[in-house]
Amino acid sequence: MLIRPEMPHDIAAIRDVIKKAFDRPTEANLVDILRDRNVLTLSLVATEGDCAIGHIAFSPVTVGKENSSFKAVGLAPVAVLPEYQRRGIGSQLIEMGLKKCQKAGQNAVFVLGSPGFYARFGFVAAATYGISYEGDVPPEAFMVKELSPGILGDRPGIAHYQPEFQMC
Numbered sequence: 001m002l003i004r005p006e007m008p009h010d011i012a013a014i015r016d017v018i019k020k021a022f023d024r025p026t027e028a029n030l031v032d033i034l035r036d037r038n039v040l041t042l043s044l045v046a047t048e049g050d051c052a053i054g055h056i057a058f059s060p061v062t063v064g065k066e067n068s069s070f071k072a073v074g075l076a077p078v079a080v081l082p083e084y085q086r087r088g089i090g091s092q093l094i095e096m097g098l099k100k101c102q103k104a105g106q107n108a109v110f111v112l113g114s115p116g117f118y119a120r121f122g123f124v125a126a127a128t129y130g131i132s133y134e135g136d137v138p139p140e141a142f143m144v145k146e147l148s149p150g151i152l153g154d155r156p157g158i159a160h161y162q163p164e165f166q167m168c
């Protein structure tokens with residue numbers, strides 16, 4: 001299994017992986033929209049041989065007032081083909097995605113999802129930092145991980161995903 005940035009020839013296979021993982025097209029459409037709008041900050045594909053078996057995407061999130069020195073992304077979606085799930089591939093996609101975001105200078109990563117799942121990667125409730133999501137979601141489902149320690153200490157506000165609602 002190899003994890004690498006997506007290439008143009010992966011696009012159809014990525015769509016297929018996401019659709020099969022979620023059993024609906026919504027999240028695959030979201031990734032296509034992000035790519036079309038040039039806001040797919042990071043897109044990694046897990047492959048086995050020539051086949052795509054997993055995928056993860058990150059796209060921009062702003063918190064409060066615009067501030068060019070603060071860079072954050074949202075993790076969404078992450079998907080692994082049903083027959084490949086529970087083998088650690090999703091976790092490896094998340095870990096590698098977080099490392100690449102940090103290397104690229106991102107300060108924080110947000111996610112909307114299951115606290116039980118994302119806590120293992122160091123995500124905590126965004127409310128801890130006084131940051132809330134603009135939409136109607138359970139507060140504990142909106143989480144964040146600092147990539148620059150201390151960066152969120154003085155940054156309360158409302159987080160905006162660009163451009164779409166992204167539940168993972």
Ligand SMILES: CC(C)(COP(=O)(O)OP(=O)(O)OC[C@H]1O[C@@H](n2cnc3c(N)ncnc32)[C@H](O)[C@@H]1OP(=O)(O)O)[C@@H](O)C(=O)NCCC(=O)NCCS
Pocket residue numbers: 021022077078079080081084085086087088089090091092113114116117168
């Ligand atoms: C979520 C997903 C990407 C995880 O991929 P994976 O390769 O199966 O993950 P791993 O093998 O690394 O880890 C599996 C662990 O994640 C847990 N897990 C998977 N999906 C979860 C979810 N939605 N909520 C809580 N825990 C979840 C499993 O229970 C398992 O826990 P365990 O290790 O304690 O048994 C995959 O299950 C998937 O594609 N699901 C459908 C799409 C989806 O719901 N994506 C967003 C999830 S928030």
